[in-house]
Amino acid sequence: MKIRIKNLKQNVHEYLRLAGMNKHDADMLTELVIEQEMIGNQFSPVGELSGKHARLIDNIENTSEEVVVQKPALQLIKGNGRLAPLITADHLDEVIQKAKKQGIYALGIYDSTYNDFFDVICRRIAAKDCVAIIVENGGPQGVLPYGGKRDVTGTNPISYGIPTHNYPMVFDAATAMHAYGRIAQAKENREKLPDNAYVDKKGIITTDPHKAYAVLPFGGFKGFAINLLIDVLSGALVRDKSGLDQPLDSQRYLGTLIIVIDPEAFGNIKDFKDATTKLAKDIMAVPPVNPSQPVRIPGFRGSRRLAEFKKKGFVEIEDREWKKFSQALDKVKKT
Numbered sequence: 001m002k003i004r005i006k007n008l009k010q011n012v013h014e015y016l017r018l019a020g021m022n023k024h025d026a027d028m029l030t031e032l033v034i035e036q037e038m039i040g041n042q043f044s045p046v047g048e049l050s051g052k053h054a055r056l057i058d059n060i061e062n063t064s065e066e067v068v069v070q071k072p073a074l075q076l077i078k079g080n081g082r083l084a085p086l087i088t089a090d091h092l093d094e095v096i097q098k099a100k101k102q103g104i105y106a107l108g109i110y111d112s113t114y115n116d117f118f119d120v121i122c123r124r125i126a127a128k129d130c131v132a133i134i135v136e137n138g139g140p141q142g143v144l145p146y147g148g149k150r151d152v153t154g155t156n157p158i159s160y161g162i163p164t165h166n167y168p169m170v171f172d173a174a175t176a177m178h179a180y181g182r183i184a185q186a187k188e189n190r191e192k193l194p195d196n197a198y199v200d201k202k203g204i205i206t207t208d209p210h211k212a213y214a215v216l217p218f219g220g221f222k223g224f225a226i227n228l229l230i231d232v233l234s235g236a237l238v239r240d241k242s243g244l245d246q247p248l249d250s251q252r253y254l255g256t257l258i259i260v261i262d263p264e265a266f267g268n269i270k271d272f273k274d275a276t277t278k279l280a281k282d283i284m285a286v287p288p289v290n291p292s293q294p295v296r297i298p299g300f301r302g303s304r305r306l307a308e309f310k311k312k313g314f315v316e317i318e319d320r321e322w323k324k325f326s327q328a329l330d331k332v333k334k335t
Helices: 005-018 023-039 084-102 118-126 182-189 220-233 269-284 300-312 319-334
Strands: 002-004 066-071 074-078 104-112 131-136 158-162 169-173 254-261 314-316
Touching: 002 005, 005 023, 005 314, 005 319, 023 084, 023 118, 023 300, 023 314, 074 084, 084 104, 084 118, 084 254, 118 131, 118 158, 118 169, 131 220, 169 300, 300 314
Parallel strands: 074 104
Antiparallel strands: 002 314, 066 074, 104 254, 131 158, 131 254, 158 169
């Protein structure tokens, strides 16, 4: 269904405020949710506010983060349970400014929640003519090591944003074959899971979401090696918990590492964007195997969606996702 962006912002903001979030945090999270909804995602951030994002609502205590390491080119923040997306959004301008001063800047976050919204954050960084690389030890466990039967690491997403003269190149995905949350989604929609991706407790491939216990890493042993690197970079490196040390009953001990690079530190920004723009055009000019599926650049489709919805003033949300959100909003209004 089509919903006015202005009205959707009001509804999401009302939901967050009624759930107990302070105005500053509700303002920031609303913008993140709406922007991600317009860009598009496998999971609707509006529809999942009471589901996938329930962890955000469950951790809305008005706690404050603290900077525990401050160096010229890096900063480490202890979240003290504050939501990682809010910490990221609060410090993003400072991180970009310091990257432009130093050439590169790294922000680590620990003792916090899932971060999410990496697509949005990478676009904001790319809009400032910087390159973004973001990783998160997304857990607790759920991904098997290559050739094994027991899950050790999380789905450990990686995201990047690269500026061009047109749309930014933006990629955001788990290093698991598919998102772990797809299990719950398949149960809810009464669908089968993709084949050759999920396993039961015996390590046997299954498409039954009621039997699925863990997910395989993408790309076999190479994909698991990348998954492992991300677990270290956004776990042990930033003082958070890695692998089996992440408690199953908590969504708090998840780390994030954000690296921002200023291309102008290496040379003229126009030359850089000339090169990335040509690269994108060269790739899109490649003849597709299937004429109905042209070769695409990651992030361009989301940019077109974002521009279109902003121009028209409304966003399209699947009916079932809007129903879920409306029911959640009605529920908090009654409590």
